[in-house]
Each structure stands twice: as C-alpha cells, then as structure tokens.
Amino acid sequence: MSYQVNEKGFYGEFGGAFIPEMLYPNVEALRQNYLEIIQTESFQTEFQQLLKDYVGRPTPLYFAERLSQKYNTKIYLKREDLCHTGAHKINNTIGQILLAKRLGKTRIIAETGAGQHGVATATVCALMGLQCIVYMGEIDIQRQAPNVARMKMLGAEVRSANSGSKTLKDATNEAIRDWINNPIDTFYIIGSVVGPHPYPDMVSRFQSIISQEIKKQLSEKEGRKNPDYVIACVGGGSNAAGAFYHFLEEENVQLIAVEAAGKGLDSGESAATSVLGKIGIIHGSKTLLMQSEDGQITEPYSISAGLDYPGVGPLHAHLHTSKRAEFAAITDDEAMQAGLNLCKTEGIIPAIESSHALAVLDQKTFDKNDIVIINLSGRGDKDLNTYIDYFNY
Ligand SMILES: *Cc1c(COP(=O)(O)O)cnc(C)c1O
Numbered sequence: 001m002s003y004q005v006n007e008k009g010f011y012g013e014f015g016g017a018f019i020p021e022m023l024y025p026n027v028e029a030l031r032q033n034y035l036e037i038i039q040t041e042s043f044q045t046e047f048q049q050l051l052k053d054y055v056g057r058p059t060p061l062y063f064a065e066r067l068s069q070k071y072n073t074k075i076y077l078k079r080e081d082l083c084h085t086g087a088h089k090i091n092n093t094i095g096q097i098l099l100a101k102r103l104g105k106t107r108i109i110a111e112t113g114a115g116q117h118g119v120a121t122a123t124v125c126a127l128m129g130l131q132c133i134v135y136m137g138e139i140d141i142q143r144q145a146p147n148v149a150r151m152k153m154l155g156a157e158v159r160s161a162n163s164g165s166k167t168l169k170d171a172t173n174e175a176i177r178d179w180i181n182n183p184i185d186t187f188y189i190i191g192s193v194v195g196p197h198p199y200p201d202m203v204s205r206f207q208s209i210i211s212q213e214i215k216k217q218l219s220e221k222e223g224r225k226n227p228d229y230v231i232a233c234v235g236g237g238s239n240a241a242g243a244f245y246h247f248l249e250e251e252n253v254q255l256i257a258v259e260a261a262g263k264g265l266d267s268g269e270s271a272a273t274s275v276l277g278k279i280g281i282i283h284g285s286k287t288l289l290m291q292s293e294d295g296q297i298t299e300p301y302s303i304s305a306g307l308d309y310p311g312v313g314p315l316h317a318h319l320h321t322s323k324r325a326e327f328a329a330i331t332d333d334e335a336m337q338a339g340l341n342l343c344k345t346e347g348i349i350p351a352i353e354s355s356h357a358l359a360v361l362d363q364k365t366f367d368k369n370d371i372v373i374i375n376l377s378g379r380g381d382k383d384l385n386t387y388i389d390y391f392n393y
Helices: 021-039 041-055 065-071 089-102 116-128 138-143 145-153 168-181 199-207 209-222 238-247 314-321 332-346 352-358 380-391
Strands: 061-063 074-079 107-112 131-137 157-161 186-188 229-233 254-262 278-282 285-289 325-331 371-376
Touching: 021 041, 021 089, 021 168, 021 199, 041 089, 061 209, 065 074, 065 332, 074 209, 089 116, 089 186, 089 199, 089 238, 107 116, 107 168, 116 131, 116 145, 131 138, 131 145, 131 168, 138 145, 138 157, 145 157, 157 168, 168 186, 199 209, 199 238, 199 314, 209 238, 209 371, 229 238, 229 352, 238 254, 238 314, 238 371, 254 314, 254 332, 254 352, 285 314, 314 325, 325 332, 332 352, 332 380, 352 371, 352 380
Parallel strands: 074 371, 107 131, 107 186, 131 157, 229 254, 229 371, 254 325
Antiparallel strands: 061 074, 278 285
C-alpha cells in the first residue's frame, strides 16, 4: 500500500482538488511547479539554512527519563516546542513563503482559527518583507486577543470574517474569495495538511524534517533508526504528518494519531473526526469530516484551540481507513492531567494540543523495551490562561 499522494492528488480515496473554477489557475500553477521548485538546490539551501539559524533546528530528541520510569517504557520527546514561535507550524510557513517568492508573489494571505498559524505566517512575512493579510473569524478575534496582537506587532493586517459562525471555516471562505480576486500577486499559505492538492503533500514534505531528524537522532542514541511507536496529536494533521512521514512505509513502526474527544465522544462537543466523521468535502479536499445528516459541517469543540478542526487532512483519513495508523481519542480532562504530569515529571509545560498525545501513555500499555516517540508539537506558554482556569491556580 502506498501512503504517498498519487498524480491526481489522492491518498486512497481521499484528497483531490474540489475547488471553484475561478481558483483553478492558482492551484494548477502551484501543482505544476511545487515539486520542481522545492527540489532545486537553491531552495533546499535556503530552506535548510533558515530551519537551522532562524527556527533553531534540529530540535532535540530528548530521552524523558522520569516519564519513562513512570510508564515503564522508553519515551523520547521530539521537542518541536523549542522551535522559534513555539511550535512546528513555522517549518511549513518558511517552506511556503520561499515557494511564494520563487513564484514571484508579493502578497501573502492566510486564515487562522486559534491564531497560531496566523502568527507563524506573519512571522515569515516580516522575515521576508512581504505584505501579510490574515483572515480570522470575528469570534476567534475576541477569543484569541494575544495572538491578534502578535500578528499586528509583526506587521500583518488581521481581517475579521463576520459571516456564518464567525470562526475558522468562515475565515477560510474569506481567504479563498481573496485569492480568487487577486490571482496574480497573491499566495495563500495554508497551515496544515489540508486544502486542495498539492497543499497536503506540500505541507507534509515541509514538516517531514521532523521524522528525518528523528531517524538520525535515534540512530545516534539507540543504534537503530526506527522506534516502535510514534505518537502525535491531529488537528488538521501537519505535526503528525511530519512525525510519521519517513516511517509511513516502515510497517513495523506503529503510528498513533491522537484526536480531541473534547467533553466526550457522545457529548456533542468534540473534534474526534475519525470516530464521528463521514466522507465529505471541506477546504477543497475529500476527506473525513464531522457533519450533520444533511451535510452541514458541525462546529467542532476542544479545550485546545489547535485541535478544534472539523476535519482531518486526506493523508490521515487514508491512514485511518487503511488502518496504517491507530487513532486515539483523548478528552479535555485526560489531556489537562497529562499536561500537568509532564510539567511535574520533566519540567516541561506542553501546549494543550501536545498534551493530548501525552495522554495516550495513560490509555495504552507499552512494553518495557519499546521505544516510544511522542511529538511535542508546541509549548504551553500560549495556553497558560487555560491551564490557570482549569486548575484554579
Ligand atoms: C496548530 C497546532 C496543532 C494542530 O495542528 P496540526 O496541523 O494537526 O499539527 C498541534 N499542536 C500545536 C502546538 C499547534 O500549534
């Protein structure tokens, strides 16, 4: 079985490019050029240099000794939380802005829900001196005021999406409308392995640096390239795609994708797409998504803003359907406890998204000699208020 995208942009039955005709020239130009550009030496040199000197890569593969003792197995944390801006998202925005420049684009648009992708996009636009417009739902603008302030400080214009539920999907609609109206000078930076082909594949490639480094680092530390397990949380699925990428064809490496069960799978307030979703089209891609009987997208919920997405990228839909990856669902409460546990056993405050991946340690038993890698997608600074409210500090 192949887990790579095929020529038509599909992973198994998922993916493709289901887009309005007016968007076709933009997406088609990207599809025709992305592989050639990112494989050039000049692109790779600039990309690798920025990952090293600007992002701070390679991020450590840290052996978590006390956590390992507690769970009686061997746990390594891939420290994406140590990336510049505090999470893996910057790997992707750097890749896309270098691509945008090579395509001659001068204006960058993005949409953001919690604001993390907006901040990562505003950051690279400042770095490259390009104009940046970030669409964000009116409600999200109110909920995520610190990230709005960050984007403004970085020179971006934040435009409010006031239609529908005034959240992420409405911001996405506005961004798509903008791109249709500005096809020549504008590049649309998408923040996860979602959207029409070639975005899921392109973003996976940019994030695949995570598993590339894991292989090298594990060889040095353990004398073997492959762990027994790789665990990562899934919102749209980009940190998981990056952590899984170079292990996809290595069937002896077990992949665990962790979704947010919110207040519980049956509560009506969750984001566990693989359990609750059905096949549908979102953001130009055929994938699993949470929807009502008549196909309306259901508003997702999770305590962690980054996992609060009603779909998963097409690669993950394929990994789920083909059973290549195991999918776990973690509630808000389980994630919050796992996050606090990491603080107290290792002195690391994780993003609440990453806490969902950590919570698998309480749900599943690993052998003493297993090597378990958990992708620590981000740091918890941005979540301090949520932790404070939850634990009454
Ligand atoms: C955005 C975000 C996620 C979820 O996005 P993916 O595309 O699924 O990786 C997970 N962790 C952190 C820290 C994030 O900021």
